[in-house]
Amino acid sequence: MQLSTKHLLGIKDLLPSDISLILSTAQQFKEVLQRPIKKVPSLRDVTIVNLFYENSTRTRISFELAEKRLSADTINFAASASSVSKGETLLDTVNNILSMKVDMVVMRHSASGAPHFLSKHLPDTAIVNAGDGINEHPTQALLDAFSITEKLGTLEGKKILLIGDIMHSRVALSNIYLLTKMGAEVMLSGPPTLMPKYMEAALGVKIEYNLKKALAWCDVANVLRIQLERQNQVLFSSLREYNRAYGVTSKLLSEIDKDIVIMHPGPINRGVEIDSDVADSKNSVILKQVENGVAVRMAVLYLLSGKKELSS
Numbered sequence: 001m002q003l004s005t006k007h008l009l010g011i012k013d014l015l016p017s018d019i020s021l022i023l024s025t026a027q028q029f030k031e032v033l034q035r036p037i038k039k040v041p042s043l044r045d046v047t048i049v050n051l052f053y054e055n056s057t058r059t060r061i062s063f064e065l066a067e068k069r070l071s072a073d074t075i076n077f078a079a080s081a082s083s084v085s086k087g088e089t090l091l092d093t094v095n096n097i098l099s100m101k102v103d104m105v106v107m108r109h110s111a112s113g114a115p116h117f118l119s120k121h122l123p124d125t126a127i128v129n130a131g132d133g134i135n136e137h138p139t140q141a142l143l144d145a146f147s148i149t150e151k152l153g154t155l156e157g158k159k160i161l162l163i164g165d166i167m168h169s170r171v172a173l174s175n176i177y178l179l180t181k182m183g184a185e186v187m188l189s190g191p192p193t194l195m196p197k198y199m200e201a202a203l204g205v206k207i208e209y210n211l212k213k214a215l216a217w218c219d220v221a222n223v224l225r226i227q228l229e230r231q232n233q234v235l236f237s238s239l240r241e242y243n244r245a246y247g248v249t250s251k252l253l254s255e256i257d258k259d260i261v262i263m264h265p266g267p268i269n270r271g272v273e274i275d276s277d278v279a280d281s282k283n284s285v286i287l288k289q290v291e292n293g294v295a296v297r298m299a300v301l302y303l304l305s306g307k308k309e310l311s312s
C-alpha cells in the first residue's frame, strides 16, 4: 500500500485510506519501539534535514528520534544559527541544502503555507510539515488519532472536544480535518473571540461555549494552549479569567459523572488551560501522546520515502 501523496503538507490533502495506512504502519513501528533493540534499517542511505524556523521541543526531538530509529542520516538546522539571520531567502537556503543531496525535508515555520511553497519549488524532495503558522500540524493530529484509537478502539462515532484557542491553533485545524474524515464527531469550546466564525458550517463541527456542557458531551477532551505568540491584540481579559471560564479543572470534571480521556499537545501551561491534577490524572494520556509521536513520525517518514522493507 502507498500514500496518495508525495509530501505531508496537511491532513486536508489526505484521503481516509492514507490516514488508516499511516496509523496501521505506526502500530507496527510501536511494536519495534518495544523491542530491546529499537532500531531498524528501513531508511538506511536516506538523508533527512530538519529545518526548524520556529521553536520546538517535542516535535523536533520526536522527528530526530524517529529518523535515528529508522537509521536515516540526519542534519539539524536551526534558523537562528544559520545564514537566514544574514538575509538569505527560504528558497535559497533550501536549494543550497538540497545541492548537498538531501532526500527529505522536515520543516517547521511561523508562516502558514511555507512547506507548501517549498513543495511547489522542490517537487522531487519529500516535504513534511512539522507545523506551519496557524495552518496545520499534521503529525500532531495523526499521533492524537493514534492515541485515541489506542484508548477507545476506534475514532468512528467518538465524540471529541477541542478546547481553547481554536483560532490560532494549527493542532485544532489538523485535528478537525482528521477526525471528521475518520467519522468522529467534533465539538469546539473556548472564548467567542478565539473561535473562527466559519468553522461550524464549513467544517461540520459543533460549537458549545459552555465548557461544562461541552465536557458532559464528549468522550475525549483535547485541551489547547493559548497561542499568545500569535496574537497581536487583546482577545481575552487575563489568564486568570481564562482559567475561570475555560480552564479544565478537577472541580469541573467532578461535577460531570463521566470518565473523559484528557489530551494536550504540549507545551502545557499548568493553571491556565488545564490544572496540574487533571494533566497528571489517570485519565490523562498526555505522555502517551508524546510516546506515540515517535512511532507515528516513523510511519510518515517511512511511507513517504517509498521504501518497501519496513523492518527486520
Ligand code: ASP
Pocket (backbone or CB within 6 Å): 131, 137, 170, 171, 224, 225, 265, 266, 267
Ligand atoms: N506544540 C504545538 C504546536 O507547535 C502546540 C502548541 O504549541 O501549543 O502547535
